[in-house]
Amino acid sequence: MVYRRTHQVVKRLAARRSAILAAARDTAAEGGMAAVQIAPVAVRANVAAGTVYRYFPSKAELISELIAEVSRDELAAIRRAADAAPGPSSALAAAVTTVAVHVLSQRKLAWGILAEPVDVDVSVSRLASRREISGEIAARIDAAVRAGHLPAQDTALAATALLGALHESLVGPLAPENLDDPAKLRDAVQTVTLLALRAVGVMDARARGLVVQAVLPAKALVGA
Amino acid sequence: MVYRRTHQVVKRLAARRSAILAAARDTAAEGGMAAVQIAPVAVRANVAAGTVYRYFPSKAELISELIAEVSRDELAAIRRAADAAPGPSSALAAAVTTVAVHVLSQRKLAWGILAEPVDVDVSVSRLASRREISGEIAARIDAAVRAGHLPAQDTALAATALLGALHESLVGPLAPENLDDPAKLRDAVQTVTLLALRAVGVMDARARGLVVQAVLPAKALVGA
DNA sequence: ATCAGCCGTGAATAGTTGTTCACTTCTTCG
DNA sequence: CGAAGAAGTGAACAACTATTCACGGCTGAT
Numbered sequence: 001m002v003y004r005r006t007h008q009v010v011k012r013l014a015a016r017r018s019a020i021l022a023a024a025r026d027t028a029a030e031g032g033m034a035a036v037q038i039a040p041v042a043v044r045a046n047v048a049a050g051t052v053y054r055y056f057p058s059k060a061e062l063i064s065e066l067i068a069e070v071s072r073d074e075l076a077a078i079r080r081a082a083d084a085a086p087g088p089s090s091a092l093a094a095a096v097t098t099v100a101v102h103v104l105s106q107r108k109l110a111w112g113i114l115a116e117p118v119d120v121d122v123s124v125s126r127l128a129s130r131r132e133i134s135g136e137i138a139a140r141i142d143a144a145v146r147a148g149h150l151p152a153q154d155t156a157l158a159a160t161a162l163l164g165a166l167h168e169s170l171v172g173p174l175a176p177e178n179l180d181d182p183a184k185l186r187d188a189v190q191t192v193t194l195l196a197l198r199a200v201g202v203m204d205a206r207a208r209g210l211v212v213q214a215v216l217p218a219k220a221l222v223g224a
Numbered sequence: 225m226v227y228r229r230t231h232q233v234v235k236r237l238a239a240r241r242s243a244i245l246a247a248a249r250d251t252a253a254e255g256g257m258a259a260v261q262i263a264p265v266a267v268r269a270n271v272a273a274g275t276v277y278r279y280f281p282s283k284a285e286l287i288s289e290l291i292a293e294v295s296r297d298e299l300a301a302i303r304r305a306a307d308a309a310p311g312p313s314s315a316l317a318a319a320v321t322t323v324a325v326h327v328l329s330q331r332k333l334a335w336g337i338l339a340e341p342v343d344v345d346v347s348v349s350r351l352a353s354r355r356e357i358s359g360e361i362a363a364r365i366d367a368a369v370r371a372g373h374l375p376a377q378d379t380a381l382a383a384t385a386l387l388g389a390l391h392e393s394l395v396g397p398l399a400p401e402n403l404d405d406p407a408k409l410r411d412a413v414q415t416v417t418l419l420a421l422r423a424v425g426v427m428d429a430r431a432r433g434l435v436v437q438a439v440l441p442a443k444a445l446v447g448a
Numbered sequence: 449a450t451c452a453g454c455c456g457t458g459a460a461t462a463g464t465t466g467t468t469c470a471c472t473t474c475t476t477c478g
Numbered sequence: 479c480g481a482a483g484a485a486g487t488g489a490a491c492a493a494c495t496a497t498t499c500a501c502g503g504c505t506g507a508t
Contacts, residue, residue: 003475003476003477003481003482003483003484004477005475005476005484006474006475006476008475009475009484009485011478013485016485029459037465038464038466038467039466040467042378046489047486047487048484048486048487048488049466049467049487049488049489050467050469050488050489051485051486051487053466053467054485054486055467057465058467059465059466059467089422092274108277115339117340117341117342117343118341118464119341119343119466120466123397126397127397127398130396130397130398131398134398137297138360151428153415154415155400157393157400157415158415158419160393160398160399161337161389161392161393161416161419162389162397163392164388164389164390164391164392164393164396165385165386165388165389165390165392165423166385167388168384168385168387168388168389168391168392169381169385169388172354172384172388173351173354174351174354174358174380174384175345175352175354175384188381191377191378191381191382192385193346194383195382195423195424196423198422198423198424199419199420199422199423200419200422200427201390201422201428204425205373206295216460225479225486226450226451226452226453226505226506226507226508227451227453227454227505227506228453228505228506228507229454229505229506230505232505233454233455233505233506237455261495261496262495262497263495263496271456271457272456272457272458273457273458273459273497273500274456274457274458274459274497274499275455275456275457275458277497277498278455278456280497282497282499283496309488343495343496344496363491373496396495
């Protein structure tokens with residue numbers, strides 16, 4: 001063999017792969033999943049359509065990786081926020097607020113990742129994505145239950161319900177319109193966080209306190 | 225003119241139209257929205273593919289009417305259940321339970337109506353459907369707030385969040401598996417109803433009582 | 449009975465995109 | 479430099495279905 005992959009080439013290949021994924025992500029953030037078609041993504045990544053297939057076996061695989069990537073980022077953010085909280089209830093509040101802020105700051109992308117119709121089958125990766133996030137929330141609920149802050153309950157079902165509430169009310173088709181206004185955005189985040197905390201059994205008065213504390217650090221994340 | 229539509233013909237045309245819609249509904253209930261293709265629906269309705277287009281200008285229109293029809297039924301059931309309740313809080317509990325029971329008893333259809341990817345654009349009719357149901361729930365929350373049973377809140381946002389929670393936890397991809405078992409089904413309905421009531425501010429103890437009362441009549445609706 | 453006009457038909461059409469592949473260009477190493 | 483092989487290209491292909499439409503049969507008034 002007179003040709004071997006040199007380190008430089010390996011790096012270039014990895015960079016190109018990332019560029020294609022990034023192009024897909026940007027496209028989805030702008031125009032939703034429907035806009036993520038091979039040809040436009042290829043153009044955006046400065047490659048030919050055929051090149052995309054050197055890196056991803058199919059469009060389904062490309063989108064699956066996109067979903068996985070976004071999901072990873074989301075999960076990391078949730079963990080970071082929750083781990084920084086002083087107690088289990090605060091951690092849960094922080095986790096919920098983080099999800100709310102995240103989906104609001106990238107609404108089209110979130111909608112695409114979560115629910116937008118896609119012409120290829122991405123159900124397994126969407127399922128995995130939901131499972132990860134839901135599992136994390138469930139763990140936080142469980143911690144609060146074990147600490148005696150919440151009544152015993154089916155934490156997995158509760159976590160799923162909370163995420164459904166957040167997504168539907170913030171990025172679903174009935175989501176309020178003017179969420180670009182920072183004040184309205186904060187109100188919406190507070191409102192849904194309050195709903196979520198009460199849903200799992202936090203007393204109204206205590207929930208209101210937790211919400212206020214959770215929203216302060218989360219606001220800083222909006223830019224991230 | 226030597227031909228005019230006689231009453232008999234008008235009736236036959238209406239019947240055929242209904243048959244096509246019913247075929248579409250059955251198909252969706254069995255195989256989801258993806259299975260609702262013109263050719264299979266036509267076969268099921270005992271007509272040719274072209275005939276479908278004598279009754280519906282496009283597939284999008286057919287599915288839109290399907291969504292509207294299911295939505296109408298759902299709304300009627302919610303109103304019936306809520307109006308039969310003794311007070312505003314019971315009415316809200318009944319409404320929530322009704323939604324839960326309905327989506328569970330026709331999970332594939334519900335998923336198709338609500339969120340399943342469709343190749344044609346049905347966003348407007350889905351939006352209308354959600355608006356109707358959400359509006360009804362919002363009205364019930366509002367009634368409970370005005371009766372002093374709940375704290376003041378953004379009822380529209382709360383209603384949307386509740387529906388999101390119900391749908392995601394009961395028909396979403398993370399919904400529990402063995403909901404065919406009646407006991408498990410009842411547990412799931414009770415759990416999510418409890419979550420929903422607490423979310424809007426019903427005290428835990430009181431919410432548990434409302435749930436029990438609401439689930440009794442709702443169980444009878446499962447067959448409907 | 450008969451004919452005008454509507455209803456029903458289903459094979460053919462058309463438009464959309466993911467995917468392929470023969471060919472070109474680039475990279476590595478003797 | 480030149481050969482070997484990998485990466486990149488993009489036009490052509492394939493598959494899937496909604497939609498069309500020219501034709502045959504049915505319905506209803508005369």
